Amino acid sequence: MPIRLLSPEVASQIAAGEVIERPASVVKELLENSLDAGARSVTIAVEEAGKKLIEVADDGSGIPSEELELAVSRHATSKLVRSADLFSISTLGFRGEALASIGSVSRLTVTSRVQNEQEGARLRVEGGAASKLTKVGTTVGTTVRVEDLFYNVPARLKFLKSDTTERRATDALVTRYALAYPGKRFKLSDGKNVVLQTSGDGDRRAILAALYGVDVAKQMLEIQSEEEGFRLTGFISPTSLTRSNRRELTFFINGRWVHDVSLNTALLQAYHTLLMVGRYPLAALFLEIPPAEVDINVHPAKAEVRFRNPDKVFSFVQRSIRRALLAYSPVPNVAPSLWGITRTVPAEQEPRHVGLDWAIGHDEQLPGGSSQSSVNSEQLPADSNQSSVSSESSMVRGPSSTGSIPLLRLIGQIGATYLVAEGPDGLYLIDQHAAHERILFEKLMTQHAMKNIPSQALLTPVAVTLPPSSANILITQLSVLQHFGFDVEEFGPNTFQVRAMPALFMGSDPSAALRALVEDFEEDESPLQNEIEAKLAARVCKRMAVKAGQALSTEEQRALLNDLEACDSPRTCPHGRPTMIHLSVDMLERQFGRRGAR
Numbered sequence: 001m002p003i004r005l006l007s008p009e010v011a012s013q014i015a016a017g018e019v020i021e022r023p024a025s026v027v028k029e030l031l032e033n034s035l036d037a038g039a040r041s042v043t044i045a046v047e048e049a050g051k052k053l054i055e056v057a058d059d060g061s062g063i064p065s066e067e068l069e070l071a072v073s074r075h076a077t078s079k080l081v082r083s084a085d086l087f088s089i090s091t092l093g094f095r096g097e098a099l100a101s102i103g104s105v106s107r108l109t110v111t112s113r114v115q116n117e118q119e120g121a122r123l124r125v126e127g128g129a130a131s132k133l134t135k136v137g138t139t140v141g142t143t144v145r146v147e148d149l150f151y152n153v154p155a156r157l158k159f160l161k162s163d164t165t166e167r168r169a170t171d172a173l174v175t176r177y178a179l180a181y182p183g184k185r186f187k188l189s190d191g192k193n194v195v196l197q198t199s200g201d202g203d204r205r206a207i208l209a210a211l212y213g214v215d216v217a218k219q220m221l222e223i224q225s226e227e228e229g230f231r232l233t234g235f236i237s238p239t240s241l242t243r244s245n246r247r248e249l250t251f252f253i254n255g256r257w258v259h260d261v262s263l264n265t266a267l268l269q270a271y272h273t274l275l276m277v278g279r280y281p282l283a284a285l286f287l288e289i290p291p292a293e294v295d296i297n298v299h300p301a302k303a304e305v306r307f308r309n310p311d312k313v314f315s316f317v318q319r320s321i322r323r324a325l326l327a328y329s330p331v332p333n334v335a336p337s338l339w340g341i342t343r344t345v346p347a348e349q350e351p352r353h354v355g356l357d358w359a360i361g362h363d364e365q366l367p368g369g370s371s372q373s374s375v376n377s378e379q380l381p382a383d384s385n386q387s388s389v390s391s392e393s394s395m396v397r398g399p400s401s402t403g404s405i406p407l408l409r410l411i412g413q414i415g416a417t418y419l420v421a422e423g424p425d426g427l428y429l430i431d432q433h434a435a436h437e438r439i440l441f442e443k444l445m446t447q448h449a450m451k452n453i454p455s456q457a458l459l460t461p462v463a464v465t466l467p468p469s470s471a472n473i474l475i476t477q478l479s480v481l482q483h484f485g486f487d488v489e490e491f492g493p494n495t496f497q498v499r500a501m502p503a504l505f506m507g508s509d510p511s512a513a514l515r516a517l518v519e520d521f522e523e524d525e526s527p528l529q530n531e532i533e534a535k536l537a538a539r540v541c542k543r544m545a546v547k548a549g550q551a552l553s554t555e556e557q558r559a560l561l562n563d564l565e566a567c568d569s570p571r572t573c574p575h576g577r578p579t580m581i582h583l584s585v586d587m588l589e590r591q592f593g594r595r596g597a598r
Ligand code: ADP
Pocket: 029, 033, 034, 037, 058, 060, 061, 062, 063, 071, 072, 076, 077, 078, 079, 092, 093, 094, 095, 096, 097, 098, 099, 100, 141, 142
């Protein structure tokens, strides 16, 4: 074939391929345009997961009628003149490509009016071809309608994921932008219901609740850190709140949502030794740095950036987060007994500073122990902790992952977190949370296998409102929940009513159970029913299990040991972590120099 120049239509479809990958990318580009136009309010409507319709309306500055045709042409932008400006850019857009790209793969209508014009104008673009401009009466601002996305690129349509997944991507995007711009009003609807609405009053925590649910939002720690023109704000989860994947790590740099491996690493390093292996925090962080410090022109969808001084950014982020984590001390939370034995714990006896503080114990000597204290990385405990942990672990024999456990004699509870017991062959330290997780899981799975999970009606049904993305998942799982003894019904937008729950969990919070069921749900999770069910069971048991830091009565401790002894796999929790550590008589003798002294 001879070499030919591509036709403009083909060229722009190829270009569109880089920028417009899925409905959420359209929403992102349009949102960014609205924000660039100084909008105070942005209204987004998405129908059929964005395949039928995406409409973004704003009250921004608008596009003058005579520029409308230019706006939908490739490489036409009002945001950049010289290439040198790329390094001092303060707008989100600058490539002049979004509208043209969208117009080449959909039926696009742009309606806009500027302040000093009486009338607005409307332009339609179909598969890249623009129609004639028409005058229309409209308010100041811009409305962009994108219909039948990818109607002329069937291959793209085939690459889209399920409607649920595509919708979730859009929900997640809009919610994160709302969080990044708390001073703007956002409204997202799906044709029937309002999925998200923010007030624009600047309150980030309220928006955080829309993203993660009220429970989680309340627990998130606020970050505010500033150094030499760098600023980091936002929220991170305490160490007690984790997920099984990195999907909840959100970074904005100068108002732009980016995916940056090094920022994620800085964040995770700040949590080093504070989290279990395989667990990840949640974070929504907003980094502001001088525009000259970052090159934003390295990715077609502007989703990646390059730093002029990556080490500086890395250590600033890591330090800021570590400082916030250390300044935080968890408030113990005594949940209702899960054994049906009610107990009152006098306030002063409540365990304090369990868990996290053990891992970071010596940081209490920090001046004032407050968030403002300056901690430099040399003082960080990570490494010292690391070494002491590893030298200890050479002394204790980790449990093998299978096999039953011998009869144990309870000695007591330490740190309101571990049970101490004696067996025929030495000392056992049992993690009460992991052990209880295992017990609940096996009971639930046994009942499940016998197709008989006793369900108990709640005296008063509980209404639970979930973040939109979780609500969408839950709707698809209602029948699975039924098998598990949950009676849950839809009860208005994003709201569910729990009428009954497994008798096994009676006495604990039904809304926590429901949230546990959906919070870690993987995107397009395996449709294999058995796998889903075991996973759901493990998740909900984890949430319902007694926590570290919860003082237990002697009866409760004994019941826990007995139940654990009865388990098929008592040595690990359903997530594979050990429930116990065994210090054998043999090993104790060696350590005390009674036998074969080193
Ligand atoms: P870019 O944002 O990179 O400049 P776009 O193709 O997204 O490129 O938009 C082209 C131009 O159209 C923008 O530079 C801007 O002048 C104008 N424009 C697009 N959307 C809006 C909007 N919502 N409000 C005002 N002007 C807009």
